[in-house]
Amino acid sequence: MIRIATPDDIPVLHALVRELAAYEKALDEVVASEDQLAEALFGDRPAAYAHVATADDGSGEVIGFALWFLNFSTWRGVHGIYLEDLYVRPERRGGGHGKALLTELARICVERGYERLEWSVLDWNAPSIAFYESLGARPQDEWTVYRLTDGALASLGGGTP
Incomplete structure (x- = not known):
């Protein structure tokens, strides 16, 4: 149900970013291209990482994603994860995909000794x-x-x- 994104996921990730922006009433602010997203995730020096949630029906359809990057706490002396975007398509919400994405990021934090998982949410x-x-x-x-x-x-x- 949750897997690491691959370069083949770039078109759907870009579409999901646009859907999230529309939900947040900010679609006109999205200027990032698929090429920029691919470079950020899969270029020579990746600056971000992504996991995708797939449909439970075995189709492999990507229905949500979490895009994140490392931050650092000077107070704790270790990295953490900053979750830039978490999104599950509205018609697929309630199926545990959002929780599964956050659970995976929390698992990565615990496994790697990161002490924070942070994000922002509109009030x-x-x-x-x-x-x-x-x-x-x-x-x-x-x-x-x-x-x-x-x-x-x-x-x-x-x-x-």
Whole structure:
């Protein structure tokens, strides 16, 4: 039901990323191409990793994914996993695929000695929040995410905004 993504999965992974963005009301923000995703996951220096959930009917149809990368905690002195995206197609939710994807990432953390599995969730996404909390995850209420992109990033980095 859960397996490591392969280069053959790039088209469906890209489609799932777009579906997730549409669900999050941000489809117009997706500019990544299939080629960029392939390079990030399978290039000479992979920057990210992905697992896919497949249908239980034996078809092998990819119905969800988890895309993640390593982070590092200076306080704990070890790596952790940052889950960038977790998505299961709406018509396939409730079948345990999301939990299975998170279970696999938790297993990797335990096996490798990583001490954190972290992700962000939109504050309006009540079904996901309830799901995560049912697994024992807790929000980090004292922290606020900041982001530099586009012109602000270029300006600070010395480029042309």
